Amino acid sequence: MMEYSPDIVPLRRAHFQIFVLGRTPAAILVEQQLRRACRRVRGPVTIEVIDLFEHPEIAEERDIVATPMVLRLHPTPQVRVVGDLSDPAALVAAFDLNDTADDSQGDTP
Amino acid sequence: MTLTQISRMATGCPGLDHVLAGGLPEGRSTLVSGTAGSGKTVLGLQFLHDGVRDYDQPGVFLTFEERPEQLRANAASLGFDIAGMEAEGKWLFVDASYNADRDEQQVGPFDFGALLLRLRHAVQTVGAQRVTLDSIGAVFTRYQDATTVRRELMRVTELLRELGVTAIVTSERAEEYGQIGKHGVEEFVCDNVMVLRNALEEETRRRTIEVLKMRGVDHLTGEFPFTIVPKSGIVVITLEDTALNAPSADERIHSGLQELDEMCNGGMFRDSINLVSGATGTGKTLLVSEFTRGGASRGERSLIFSFEESRSQLFRNAAGWGMDFAGLEAEGLLKVEAAYPEVRSLEDHLVQIKRVVEEYQPHRIAIDSLSALERIAPERSYREFLIGLTAYIKHCQVAALLTSSARNLLGATSVTDAHISTLTDMIMLLRYVEIGGAVRRGFMVLKLRGSTHDKQIHEFVIGSNGMKIGAPFRDVTGILAGSPQRVAALSEEYHDMSYMFDGD
Numbered sequence: 382m383m384e385y386s387p388d389i390v391p392l393r394r395a396h397f398q399i400f401v402l403g404r405t406p407a408a409i410l411v412e413q414q415l416r417r418a419c420r421r422v423r424g425p426v427t428i429e430v431i432d433l434f435e436h437p438e439i440a441e442e443r444d445i446v447a448t449p450m451v452l453r454l455h456p457t458p459q460v461r462v463v464g465d466l467s468d469p470a471a472l473v474a475a476f477d478l479n480d481t482a483d484d485s486q487g488d489t490p
Numbered sequence: 491m492t493l494t495q496i497s498r499m500a501t502g503c504p505g506l507d508h509v510l511a512g513g514l515p516e517g518r519s520t521l522v523s524g525t526a527g528s529g530k531t532v533l534g535l536q537f538l539h540d541g542v543r544d545y546d547q548p549g550v551f552l553t554f555e556e557r558p559e560q561l562r563a564n565a566a567s568l569g570f571d572i573a574g575m576e577a578e579g580k581w582l583f584v585d586a587s588y589n590a591d592r593d594e595q596q597v598g599p600f601d602f603g604a605l606l607l608r609l610r611h612a613v614q615t616v617g618a619q620r621v622t623l624d625s626i627g628a629v630f631t632r633y634q635d636a637t638t639v640r641r642e643l644m645r646v647t648e649l650l651r652e653l654g655v656t657a658i659v660t661s662e663r664a665e666e667y668g669q670i671g672k673h674g675v676e677e678f679v680c681d682n683v684m685v686l687r688n689a690l691e692e693e694t695r696r697r698t699i700e701v702l703k704m705r706g707v708d709h710l711t712g713e714f715p716f717t718i719v720p721k722s723g724i725v726v727i728t729l730e731d732t733a734l735n736a737p738s739a740d741e742r743i744h745s746g747l748q749e750l751d752e753m754c755n756g757g758m759f760r761d762s763i764n765l766v767s768g769a770t771g772t773g774k775t776l777l778v779s780e781f782t783r784g785g786a787s788r789g790e791r792s793l794i795f796s797f798e799e800s801r802s803q804l805f806r807n808a809a810g811w812g813m814d815f816a817g818l819e820a821e822g823l824l825k826v827e828a829a830y831p832e833v834r835s836l837e838d839h840l841v842q843i844k845r846v847v848e849e850y851q852p853h854r855i856a857i858d859s860l861s862a863l864e865r866i867a868p869e870r871s872y873r874e875f876l877i878g879l880t881a882y883i884k885h886c887q888v889a890a891l892l893t894s895s896a897r898n899l900l901g902a903t904s905v906t907d908a909h910i911s912t913l914t915d916m917i918m919l920l921r922y923v924e925i926g927g928a929v930r931r932g933f934m935v936l937k938l939r940g941s942t943h944d945k946q947i948h949e950f951v952i953g954s955n956g957m958k959i960g961a962p963f964r965d966v967t968g969i970l971a972g973s974p975q976r977v978a979a980l981s982e983e984y985h986d987m988s989y990m991f992d993g994d
Contacts, residue, residue, distance in 0.1 A: 445608075450600075464596050
């Protein structure tokens with residue numbers, strides 16, 4: 382049961398980078414899942430998809446081992462999540478998206 | 491079906507290639523398993539370093555554990571210049587080490603696609619022929635999903651195979667003896683397994699390496715002791731290695747005594763281990779002093795480790811034989827290290843000897859005496875000490891004179907140390923010879939590897955100018971056995987003692 386807490390400020394803006402290797406089913410799923418979860422952000426959301434096959438040097442720079450990998454650049458601190466984000470609840474928890482009004486659950490009137 | 495010969499890639503690690511009968515199987519991965527502090531990372535660094543230095547084979551170091559800057563620093567303390575190799579484009583790190591800033595949560599399935607990409611990219615960038623992956627345990631620390639990690643590690647080793655590189659993969663184990671690794675994946679990712687141990691035995695640490703399996707290829711079995719030496723890294727000690735792999739020069743050096751040079755057909759070999767055995771007072775320390783004086787006369791530096799006599803005793807004795815040790819020291823041609831054998835363990839003595847040799851860079855080394863060191867350690871440790879010492883001396887390519895005390899005053903049981911005799915290039919015996927109620931001294935060269943030598947027993951005298959080797963004993967037999975007899979057929983009742991020797 383979620384309750385609105387007045388000291389949590391709703392997310393006004395968010396910036397994510399998704400690192401994938403080609404347009405695999407997992408890569409497509411990650412983007413869909415993330416976009417769906419970001420609907421709850423009250424403001425502009427930037428989602429970049431970076432194909433490491435085209436930019437292998439980025440994998441080195443960012444020390445990426447596992448893919449798919451999603452990096453939350455904003456809000457800070459940065460958060461790194463690996464996996465295909467197939468579990469929406471875990472995705473919301475990992476990126477701390479719960480501070481917006483939760484409309485995915487059946488609210489009690 | 492045809493048997494394909496698996497070729498070997500020499501690691502460059504002294505002694506290890508001998509244990510491996512040539513090197514690691516080329517194009518394969520070898521697991522190196524060991525407890526914490528057993529030297530796995532050092533071996534991984536050394537494998538790549540020696541590949542670049544000795545064989546011009548570039549390497550990639552994939553680290554899950556220590557950061558590249560830590561690895562560079564550790565390697566530098568061993569004398570490995572990794573930064574230089576990176577600058578030359580011969581070495582690349584792939585940094586997958588754990589870092590709290592890069593903590594990753596897991597939401598759903600993932601794979602190591604990015605890591606495989608980086609590894610492939612790095613290997614292709616430098617044209618790597620060698621890869622080290624350090625270590626499997628750290629991957630399991632970074633990613634808790636053990637099933638995924640196991641599957642992905644297999645993909646990593648498949649990629650290594652596909653790339654045709656020869657690889658070392660390290661892994662932790664909990665105990666010195668027991669299962670190879672603690673993650674239940676180790677045996678499956680590599681065909682070949684080596685184990686490093688750092689066991690506590692009779693209150694001393696003993697490092698060993700063992701090749702557990704090498705699929706389809708030859709190797710030596712059993713545990714081999716090793717040490718970690720500055721500039722060389724891991725040095726695996728094998729008996730055969732001292733004879734087979736150490737390069738040997740034909741160059742002869744002045745032994746210190748003209749007559750001895752003649753008995754040896756031109757002197758001692760430049761890189762040789764020479765043993766002198768004799769009862770107390772026969773003149774072993776004198777021979778060491780002559781060896782030093784002989785070196786100094788050619789401008790060569792000598793280093794004496796004295797475990798029986800103090801510095802001042804040694805200097806006083808030398809003065810009595812007409813040698814100015816203090817003067818030689820002042821000129822930088824001599825350094826004397828005197829210590830009681832009991833002050834440290836044999837292993838630490840070996841480390842100390844190496845340290846001083848590294849610092850002083852002598853042309854000649856003398857150790858007086860091995861017998862004093864023998865009494866402080868169990869036989870097995872002493873044997874390993876000797877093997878380590880002689881391997882190190884061979885590695886340094888210097889001439890060494892080692893002394894050993896025979897237990898009996900007269901005659902036999904001389905080269906008691908069956909251990910050392912096989913490790914030496916030359917064995918000299920100093921003997922008391924009792925003839926006609928008088929005690930004289932006899933000198934002989936029992937063995938000289940790689941050269942003919944005078945096999946007669948010569949008389950020698952000790953005077954105010956040191957040692958003087960004279961003519962051979964004649965018509966006498968049984969000196970070595972301790973009961974010299976005049977040969978009956980040749981001797982007459984009226985023969986004087988003097989007839990037993992050649993002229994002069």
